[in-house]
Amino acid sequence: EGSAAAESTPPTGAEALPGLVGTAPQLLEVADIVRRAARSTVPVLILGESGTGKELVAKAVHELSPRQGHSFTAVHAGALNAGVLESELFGHEKGAFTGADSERKGRFETADGGTLFLDELGEIPQTTQVKLLRVLQDKTFERVGGSQQLRTDVRLVCATNRNLREMVKDGGFREDLFYRVNVVTVTMPPLRERTGDIPRLVKYFLQKEGTKLEMPEDVLARLEAYHWPGNVRELENVIRRCIALATGDAINVEDLPPEITQATRLPPGEEAPQGLVGDLERIERNTLLNALKETGWNVSRAARILGVGRTALQYKMKKYGLKKPE
Known part of the structure; x- marks a missing residue:
């Protein structure tokens, strides 16, 4: 979603985080949690719909942490099948599978000392979940096709748009892994x-x-x-x-x-729709009208109460013919 523009004075609120633009209360809460959590090394779990900026928050965690001088590595689990994902994360030995013509280091090796961002955590298969749990428990792993235990010092930041608690109940996600990654939770608000x-x-x-x-x-x-x-x-x-x-x-x-x-x-001269849509629009009109009356027709205050932008409220007022009484 891009980075906030530079200012002559230190930014405040959400724009104090690299990449986030906005001052909504939900975003300010995200900024506060990230700034506090960044100082530690515990795993961070970022929840939110697609397109809300989860990777930007992961980068902010890294850039505000003592690990900022080391690498930030992103792995998008949903784009990889199980075999490729394990090779990507843990590496593989020469001859581990067809096409493995040489030894390859995985992300847990190359990101040592830095931050590993694992996106789409809910898409990871059970076999890989077991290996990921081991890394979180004792910071060791083995390459695919290998037997040597390797150590890693990586801070793990995960993200998902899935409901992991429901997946745990349904058996799709390991409960022990869920509690390992769910130490600090950041919830990204939809736009x-x-x-x-x-x-x-x-x-x-x-x-x-x-x-x-x-x-x-x-x-x-x-x-x-x-x-x-x-x-x-x-x-x-x-x-x-x-x-x-x-x-x-x-x-x-x-x-x-x-x-x-x-x-x-709403085209000029169009009659109010009938049925369910009409009922919903009447409810919306009454909600707007009540907020405007409550604030003495102060559009800015009414917009804050309704949780919408001022221009959006003005558009709705025009749509529904809401005008301040003379």
Whole structure:
């Protein structure tokens, strides 16, 4: 998701972490946990949906730790089959399997003294889980096809978008390994729960792409009103698309992908939908109206209560015809 822009004074909150952009309370909590946990050597487990920035947090743990002068190594377990994964992690001896023409060191050897980030932990097969547990228990392992015990000094940071507790109950993940990796837990919030950070993220991504295109309020409101199933990664891709399609000095609604414009559009003169969708929209309208009344029609305060961005609330007010009484 990129790194925060440099400032003349030390950054605070989540932007004090390398790579994270935002000041939502959930992100500030992540920053606090990471800063405190980084000082130790205990395993860290990062939970969250795809695209929320789990690898960025893993890098922050490393860069804020005493191991920052050593290597940070990432292994994405979900992309490798069982045999390749074990060779990647533990290495192999010459002749260990067909094609093993030479000895190869694994990540637990090459990352010695540093941090090993193991992504998609929930995808690791049971046989590999046993070997991983051994590394965590006594810091020893054997290469594939070897018998010599090798030692390693690696800090393990894991991430997953799976519910490991449920996997333990279902027998898909070892309970003893779960408690070994689940020492410090960091939960990454989905973007839909911190839409107030979208303006900051948009500004950052525009700067990252080196463009001076403007982002009008109506376009920003569409972005804040969208539910973002792909999280920050999806937002970055949308901004890159908009930059590529923009023809003037500013990004237009027409530059947004259809899944965003269709999800947030109410054409002029269209009647309120009937059935379940209509019921949900009436509930949403009443919720917004109650928050506005409670705050004396202070849009900024109402947006904070509702947990949405100011521009998103203004868009919804316009959509539902909510205006401050004269």
